[in-house]
Amino acid sequence: MLQGKRIVLGVTGGIAAYKAVEVCRRLVDAGAHVSPVLTEGAERFVGRTTFSALGSEPVRTSLFDDPDPIPHTHLGQQADLVVVCPATARLIGSYAAGISDDLLTATLLATRAPVLVCPAMHTEMWEHPAVQENLATLARRGVHVVPPEEGRLAGGDVGAGRLADPAVIVEAAVRLLGPGDLAGWKILVSAGGTREAIDPVRVITNRSSGKQGYALAEQALRRGAEVTLVTTVGLRPPAGAEVVAVASAADMEAAIVPRAAEFDAIIMAAAVADFRVASPADHKIKKGATVPVIELAPTHDFLVDLGRAKPVGQVLVGFAAETENVLDNAAAKLERKHLDLIVANDVAAPGVGFEHDTNAVTILTADGTRRSVALTTKHAVADAVLDAVIAARTR
Numbered sequence: 001m002l003q004g005k006r007i008v009l010g011v012t013g014g015i016a017a018y019k020a021v022e023v024c025r026r027l028v029d030a031g032a033h034v035s036p037v038l039t040e041g042a043e044r045f046v047g048r049t050t051f052s053a054l055g056s057e058p059v060r061t062s063l064f065d066d067p068d069p070i071p072h073t074h075l076g077q078q079a080d081l082v083v084v085c086p087a088t089a090r091l092i093g094s095y096a097a098g099i100s101d102d103l104l105t106a107t108l109l110a111t112r113a114p115v116l117v118c119p120a121m122h123t124e125m126w127e128h129p130a131v132q133e134n135l136a137t138l139a140r141r142g143v144h145v146v147p148p149e150e151g152r153l154a155g156g157d158v159g160a161g162r163l164a165d166p167a168v169i170v171e172a173a174v175r176l177l178g179p180g181d182l183a184g185w186k187i188l189v190s191a192g193g194t195r196e197a198i199d200p201v202r203v204i205t206n207r208s209s210g211k212q213g214y215a216l217a218e219q220a221l222r223r224g225a226e227v228t229l230v231t232t233v234g235l236r237p238p239a240g241a242e243v244v245a246v247a248s249a250a251d252m253e254a255a256i257v258p259r260a261a262e263f264d265a266i267i268m269a270a271a272v273a274d275f276r277v278a279s280p281a282d283h284k285i286k287k288g289a290t291v292p293v294i295e296l297a298p299t300h301d302f303l304v305d306l307g308r309a310k311p312v313g314q315v316l317v318g319f320a321a322e323t324e325n326v327l328d329n330a331a332a333k334l335e336r337k338h339l340d341l342i343v344a345n346d347v348a349a350p351g352v353g354f355e356h357d358t359n360a361v362t363i364l365t366a367d368g369t370r371r372s373v374a375l376t377t378k379h380a381v382a383d384a385v386l387d388a389v390i391a392a393r394t395r
Contacts, residue, residue: 001174001222003031008075008082008111009055010104013041015154016086016120016163021046023085024054026170035060035075037104041088063103072103076111081177084108086120086163089131095143096134114176118146118169123159146172168239175222175240181390183224188256188263189217190270192232194249198294199281207354208271208321210235215378216267217241219386228263230255232270249273249299260306265315265389268306269343271354273299307338315392317385320344321353330364340366340392343385351375363388367395 007027011020027034036051036059048059060071068074076082084091084104091105095117100106108115117138125131126148135145146169151162191213193206210233217229218238228242230252237243246252249272260266278297285292303318310316318339320330323346330344345361347353352360352375360375363385373384 001030002027002177005032005080005177006035006078007032007173008035008037008079008107009051010082010084010087010091010107011036011038011042011046011051012084012086012088012091012104013039013044014086014088014120014163015045017042017045019163019166020085021050021054022166023083023169024051026166027083027173028054028056030170030174032056032173035079037061037075037107039091039102039104041090060103063106066103072100072106072110075103075107076109076113079107079111079113081114081116081173082108082111083116083118083169083173085116085118085169087117088119089121089125089128092117092119092131092134092138096137114142114144116144116146116169116172116176118164119148119161120163121148121161122153122155123157123161126161144172144176165239171222171239175224178222178224180224182220182386185220185225185264186228186262187220187225187265187267187389188228188230188259189213189220189267190230190252190256190272191217191235193271194232194252194273194299195247196249196273196276196299197280198277199283199285201284204273204275204277206271206273209233209355210270211355211357212319212359212378212381213267213269214238215382216269216385219379219382223386228259230270249276249302253300253302257302257305260309261311261314263314264393265317266306267317267385267389268303269317269319271319271321272303275299301337303339304337310338313393315340315389317341317343317389321347323348327362327364327370330362334364334366341385341388343381361385365392 033056036055052058094105100109146164149162150160192210193208195203195205217227220227230244244255275296276299278295322329326346330342334342342364343361351358359381361373363371
């Protein structure tokens with residue numbers, strides 16, 4: 001995700017400094033070259049040895065005790081991104097005022113790279129007008145802020161000011177260094193297999209795990225899109241997505257169709273049931289001498305409605321999970337449902353489709369082109385689909 005990117009990780013003197021250890025590890029695991037810079041205050045909470053071990057180079061702490069005579073200049077010039085985690089009220093104030101009294105603030109003033117500031121402090125400090133005005137000043141200058149969360153604070157009370165989760169911070173870094181080719185787009189992604197009730201306990205469903213839909217939502221966010229994820233599964237959603245939880249095909253239709261016109265692209269990665277129980281029982285069906293007969297009825301194929309009512313410029317994407325005649329079946333669905341793209345896969349093939357972390361697909365377009373994506377990660381498949389979405393909109 002961050003392969004080859006150079007990131008300066010600034011750590012300041014707050015109790016949340018211990019969480020910066022996890023941020024450092026995650027950034028390195030994502031492929032980044034991480035240069036840790038600790039303030040004097042930070043060293044009262046965390047040790048430099050930990051960051052030297054986890055980072056890509058030894059910790060730096062001083063403008064003057066460094067073999068490099070101008071460390072702040074070289075750090076700032078070489079950085080692709082500077083992350084300050086945690087950012088104390090003191091650091092935010094110094095940065096806003098242009099005061100460079102240590103290596104970290106000097107580096108912040110010496111860089112033209114994007115800067116990501118992650119505040120953490122007690123609620124009263126976070127809400128103080130001086131802190132909020134300083135953050136507003138930084139935001140006007142183009143500094144990116146990952147706001148703190150509400151939760152249990154160092155004093156034992158609960159309120160706003162808790163450092164954002166390390167995963168959220170790293171995801172924000174990934175987005176800042178991503179291509180940004182979906183900036184300004186609003187994209188809806190559906191994920192998971194729908195569940196059709198037999199009775200209050202039992203359902204008819206399918207094997208879709210939702211992993212491909214979540215990968216699509218995550219990659220769209222990383223490329224700058226505003227994402228709504230309509231899902232039937234409880235996977236951890238990507239940070240920044242609007243999540244709408246549904247269960248049945250009818251639930252999904254009710255969540256998507258009324259809002260469909262507001263999106264630049266709709267990617268229907270969910271495995272929506274073709275059939276539902278005609279008359280679900282209102283109580284649990286008990287085991288008895290006879291086996292109950294379950295009558296099925298077709299669900300409404302609302303993807304057809306989306307295709308017919310598609311606004312000018314919207315890109316509509318369907319999925320075809322098949323076990324035979326894969327491309328022929330997908331091509332027929334593409335035409336019948338008035339789609340711009342359809343993503344076809346043979347879910348009977350090893351490592352493909354349901355429940356796997358890998359997938360292999362063929363992307364068919366309305367103008368007849370086909371692109372095959374060999375077995376790879378679902379995130380790589382997601383990027384291929386998003387590339388096709390961009391190409392479809394620019395035709």
